[in-house]
Amino acid sequence: MSTTLKPVAVNGAAKRSKGRLFEPKLLVGIAVVAALLALSLFTGVYDIFGGEDGGEMFAITRIPRTIALVLAGAAMAMSGLVMQLLTQNRFVEPTTTGTTEWAGLGLLAVMIINPHASILTKMSGAVFAAFIGTMIFFLFLRRVSLKASLTVPIVGIMLGAVVGAVSTFIALQTDMLQSLGIWFAGSFTSVLRGQYEVLWIVALVGVVIFLVADRFTVAGLGEDVATNVGLNYHQIMLIGTGLIAIATGVVTVVVGSLPFIGLIVPNIVSMVRGDDLRGNLPWVCLLGIAIVTVCDLVGRTIIMPFEVPVSLILGVVGAAVFIALVLRQRRRA
Incomplete structure (x- = not known):
């Protein structure tokens, strides 16, 4: 029976979402995001038109920063969407499940062991710790008998608070508290050419999420349903956890913490379009990029020539949402 139902369930979801991927409205969304990114390219204190080395500064700072906005915004929004499906809860994302704090702990451990570690080594440590932390969260979740909508993120926030406290204590003992604060500031100020290129890894994560989107959708229906249609539920959970860990670890190393972006974006898209992961992915990416870009623009201009970390703007907006x-x-309940 499971062999018969498998192609019907997975391929049926693919057929339903295939027609919804490319719509005229999507072109409008792409145009709006492109306009925001163009505005980001030409926003800043330095005069790239009048300065002697304006072209060089444009290539060194503005282009890498704008690319980082695209990759980080899309990656964290997609991570939130996948995590919400796998946990069957709309209030979870990497910053409400402790994944970001675990990534920071891994980064801190690498810096203590090897202060001169390369960015790839830092990224590997952050990804590994984020994967372990996310798996611990899922194990805790399996032990929680009451899985009300707010119980799950509360468990995640508590775990994240414990890990964050451990990181703070270790950083205090090793005189790295200031560095820890800078890492978690969540700012694109330090994104320069030669320091952001590892973010392209999250583009590959997005491709993989798109390829296995239908399986994530089926896994989101629960272990019993997924197993009945012939899906290896635990394997899909491991794949999803690995992708979330990679995206969170890479973004944490390069940019820092981007709170709530994975929470608000999938919820807004789902309220408008439903819960089809594959059909929603382009919209989730676009909205994630748009929100991060707008918050970054606000942070750059609100107290110019100084900058407000984008995580501060995202925290305020995300908390309200x-x-x-x-x-x-x-009200619905």
Whole structure:
């Protein structure tokens, strides 16, 4: 029976989402995001038109920063979408499950062991720790008998707080507290040519998520349903956890923490378009890029010539949206 149902379930989801991938509205969304990215390219204190080395500064700072906005925004939004499917909970994402804190702990451990480690080594440590932390969160989740919508993120936030406290203690003992604060600031200020290229790894993560999107959708229906249609549920959970860990670890190393982006974007898209992962992916990516870019533009201009970390703007916006989502669910309940 499971062999018969497998192609019907997975391929059926693919057929339903195939027609929804490319729509006229999507072109409008792409145009709006492109306009925001163009604005990002030409926003800054340094005069790239009047300066003697304006062209060089444009290539060194503005282009890498804009590319980083695209990759980081899309990666964290997609990570939130996958995590919400796998946990069957709309209130989880890497910063509400402790994944970001675990990535920071891994980065801190690498810096203590090898202060002169390359960015690839730092990234590997962050990804490994994020994977372990996410798996621990899922193991805790299996032990929680009450899985109400707010119970799951509360468990994740508590785990993240414990890991964050451990990181702070270790950083204090090793005189790296200031470095830890800078890593978690969540800012694109330090994104320069030669220091951001590892972010392209998250583009590959996006491709893999798109290729296995239908399986994530089926896994999101629960272990019993996924097993009945012939899907290896635990394998898909491992793949999803690995992809989330890679995206979170890479973004944490290069940019820092981007809170709530993986929470608000999938929820907004799902409210408008439903829960089809493959059909929603382009919209999730576009909205994630747009929100991060707008917040970065606000951070660059609000107290110019100084900058406000984008994580601060995202934290304020994300907290407001989170509260609105909780109140909306209470009204519906």
